[in-house]
Amino acid sequence: MCRVTSTTADRPRARLPGRPDTAKHRRPGSPAPPDQASQKETAIFTRTTPPPLPELTKLAxxxxxxxxxxxxxxxxxCTTPIRLDGHRTExxxxxxxxxxxxxxxxxxxxxxxAGQLLVRCNNRRTTRCAACAEVYRRDTFQLITSGLRGGKGVPxxxxxxxxxxxxxxxxxxGPVHNRPSGPAGTVRPCRCGVRHDQEDAVLGTPLDPDTYDxxxxxxxxxxxxxxxxxxxIYLRREVAKRAGLSQRLFRQHARVSFAKVAEYQKRGAVHFHAVIRLDGPTGGDTPPPPWATAELLTDAIGAAAAKVRVDGPVIDGRAHTFTFGRQLDVRTIRSADFNDGQEVTERAVA
Ligand SMILES: [Zn+2]
Ligand SMILES: [Zn+2]
Known part of the structure; x- marks a missing residue:
């Protein structure tokens, strides 16, 4: 059976409405309201504790x-769920x-x-929602590692x-404050002359804000x-070229599979980590052709990353074009990297 779904969300609310602040906190020593003061003297020095959640009592x-x-x-x-009003019909x-x-x-x-549909906030930042950030972290790990060893739907x-x-x-x-590593885990001074601490807030910020682009x-x-x-797209072309195949023929022989995550570097720029794999024509379930090697793939990645550019807007007479940085890191993953040279099995990683 197949299903069609219609969903409407009329008024998404960003956060749960706060508990009404009915509890009046008084600092010890501050004068009590006249009616209470007349009832009992000691009340002046008693810190008022908030009453139990009125909603909770009502719900019970x-x-x-x-x-x-x-x-x-x-x-x-999730501590900051999104509240949705609406309806959904299948x-x-x-x-x-x-x-x-x-x-x-x-x-x-x-x-x-709850009178509303509650949806996880799915925020990736621990400071916003520790529970959702943790789920994101684990999902990313599973996503990346399953691309390496199979599992989670990957053969x-x-x-x-x-x-x-x-x-x-x-x-x-433009140059930014950093923590260059020296020999044997030592830290060398930054270009500003300071040996920055790992938690230094200045890390990743421009050395010269006036010239930073x-x-x-x-x-x-x-x-x-x-x-x-x-x-x-370029990578597929470069792989096909190295295999001596046309774009169209390539699809009948192999497939380039990706699992990527985008992260922010300290300097605020996005960077990508990706597992890139050569598969057979239908993906992970078919063996790759004999010409498919990690060396060929690495070579093709280098060529594709160097060639790719995207035209951006013209701002104040300056035409922006975007490319990747020259800092490209490609490492071959061998099965041995995961299990001391033994055959990787689901049992071994469970
Ligand atoms: Zn959350
Ligand atoms: Zn510095």
Whole structure:
């Protein structure tokens, strides 16, 4: 059976409404309101504790608490859920005719225990929501590592496909404060002369704000997505060229598979980490052709990264174009990197 879904969200609210601040805090020693002072003298020095959540008492009385708890447990600990008003209807659909049939399921946010649909905020920053940031961190790990060793829907045999871990960065927009590493884990002084601490807030900030190319830095981030997209197209071309195949023929022989994450560097520029793999024509489930090697892939990545450029806007008579930085790091991943040379199995990583 196939389903078609219609969803509307009328009024997304950014945050949960705060608990009404009915508790009046008084500093010890401050005069009590006249009516209380007359009741009991000691009250002047007693810090008023906030009353128990009035909503909680009401919910317990209504018997809606179990429902609310069930709804909250689906948030996985998210502390700043997004509240949505709206409704969603699932219909049966005949895939032969495309005709929409009877209603399968209807959900109205007003009928939910909390009176609204609660959705995880999915913020990646720990300071905003520790629970959601942690989920993102683990998802990223699973995504990247499954591309390496199989698992999570990726066939086990991809562990034998040629694959590399590539890091593509933005070009320089001007020198920034950094922590250059010296021999044996030592830290050398920055160009400003200071040996910066790891937590130094100045790290990644321009050495000379007057000459730093802020315009280009900001615009580069805005064009990083298209730049990556074009890079992936160029890479297929470069791989095909090295295999002596036309674009069209290439698709019948092999496929270039990607798993990438975009991260912010200290200097605020986006950079990409990616596992890039050569597969057979249908992907991870088909063996790659004999010519497919990690060396060929590495060579093709270098060529594609050097060639790719995206035209940006013309601002104040300056035409911006965006390229990757020269700092390209490509490392071959071998099965041995993951399991001391043994065959990688699901059991070994479980
Ligand atoms: Zn959250
Ligand atoms: Zn410095």
């Amino acid at each position: 009385q209504d018997g809606t608490l179990p429902g609310i708890l069930r709804q909250l447990s689906g948030l996985g600990g 219909y049966d659909i005949d895939t032969g005719t495309g005709e929409i049939g009877r209603v399968l399921h209807h959900l109205d946010s007003a009928d939910l225990p 086990e045999r991809v562990g034998t496909h040629p694959r590399v871990f590539a890091t593509l960065t933005a070009p320089s927009f 802020y315009d280009a830095a900001v615009l580069w981030n805005a064009h990083a997505g298209p730049l990556w997209q074009r890079f992936s």
